[in-house]
Amino acid sequence: MTTLFISDLHLSPNVPKLNQAFFHFMQEEAPHADAVYVLGDLFDFWTGDDDPSPFCRSIIDAFKQLTNQGVPCYFTRGNRDFLVGKRFAKETGVTLLGDETVIELYGRKAVVLHGDTLCTLDEAYLNYRKKVHLPWLQWLFNHLPFSVREKIVARIKGDIKHDKQSKSLDIMDVTQSEVEKVMRDHQVDLMIHGHTHRPNVHRFTLNQQPASRVVLGDWGEQGYILRIDDETMSLDSFAID
Template sequence: MTTLFISDLHLSPNTTDINRCFTQFMRNEAIHADALYVLGDLFDFWVGDDDSSDFAKQVRAEFKQLTDRGVPCFFVKGNRDFLVGQRFAKQTGMTLLGDETVIDLYGRKAVILHGDTLCTEDTQYLAFRAKVNQPWLQWVFNRLPMMLKRKIVGKIQQGARDTKQSKSLEIMDVTQSEVEDVMTAHNVDLMIHGHTHRPNTHRFTSSNQQAMTRIVLGDWYEQGSILSCDPHSLTLETRPFGEK
C-alpha cells in the first residue's frame, strides 16, 4: 500500500533525462501505487490542452496507461501549468483538484497544494498569478494559434527567469504564518507541497501549540524526487537519472 507524490518535474521536449526518468517512474513504480498525486509544475510550461506535439502526446499517454490500469491520478495546477484543463483531464483519466485539497492519507488528513500561494512575500508573483488565472484571459489565450501562444509563453518564461535572479531566497520561500493559517483553516496537522524546490520535512509547533508537519517535494532537475507514503511512514526519496 503506497501513495506517491511528485511535483516540479518541468518536463519539456528538451529535458531528455527528466523525461526518461519520468517514464521509468510511471511504468515501474506508479503502476503499483494506490494513487499518484502531481502537485503542479509537471511541465516547464503547458501552452494549452490543444498541444498536439509528440511530446505532449507522450506525456498524456503515460498517464492514460496508468489510469487505464486502475491507478487513480490527481493533478494540482502549478505556476507553470495553470492552463491544464478538463480536456487534458479527460484525455489522461486524471482528476483535477483545487488550489488546496484535503485528502485522507491512510487515516490521516493532509492538505495538499502546489505551494506558490504560501509565498506571500513575493507580491510581484502573486499579482502575476492573479492576472493569468482570470477565466476570461485564459479563454482568449486558449483560442490563439499555437505558434502565437508559444511566442507569448517564451516571453513569459524569459521574463520570469530575469525576475527570479533579482529576488532573494527568503522572498521565494513560504511564509510560516501562511502555512499555519492554511493548516489551521483545514484542521490538519500535515501539509504536502512543492514549488520551492527545497525538499525537506519540517516539524514545528503552531502558535496554538499543535504539532504540525510540512513536507516539501523536490524538483527533478538533477534526479527524480518522490514522496512515498504508506500507512506507517512518509519518506522523501530520489531516483537517479541513470544511463542513457
C-alpha cells in the same frame, strides 16, 4: 500499498533525461501505488490542452496507461502548468484538484497544494498569478492560434528566468504564518507542497500539537518522490542520469 507524490519535474522536449525518468516512474513505480499525486509544474510550461506535439502526446499517453490500470491520479496545477484543463483531464483520466485540497491518507488528513500561494512576500508574483488566473484572460489565450501562444509563452519564460535572478531566496520561499493559517483553515496537521525546490520535512508545533510540512523537490540532477503508507512517510531522492 503506498501513495506517491511528485512535483516540479519541468518536463520539456529539451530535457530528454527528465522525460525518461518520468516514464520510468510511470511504468515501474506508479502502477503499484494506491494513488499518485502530481502537485504542479509537471511541465516546464503548458501551452494548452490542444498541443499537438509528440512530446505532449507521450505524456498524455503515459497518464492514460496508468489510469487505465486502475490507479487514481490527481493533478494540482502549478505556476507553469496552470492552463492544464478539462480536455487534458478527459484524455488522461486524471482528476484535477483545486488550489488547496484536503485528502485522507490512511486515516490522517493532509492539505496538498502546489505551494506558490504560500509565498506571500513575493507580491509581484502574486499579482501576476491573480491576472493569469482570470477566466476571461485564459479563455482569450486558449483561443489564439497555437503558434501565437508559443511565442507568448517563450516571452513569459524569459521574464520568469530574469525575475528569479533578481529576487532574494527568502522572498521566493513560503512564509510560516501563511503555512499555519492554511493548515488551521483546513484543520490538518500535515501539509504537502512543491514549488520552492527546497525538499525537506519541516516539523513544528501547531495549536500545541505536532505538525509537519513536506516540501517536494524538483527534478534535475536528482528526482524526488514522497512515499506515504499506513505506517511511514519517506521523502526519497534518486539520481537522474
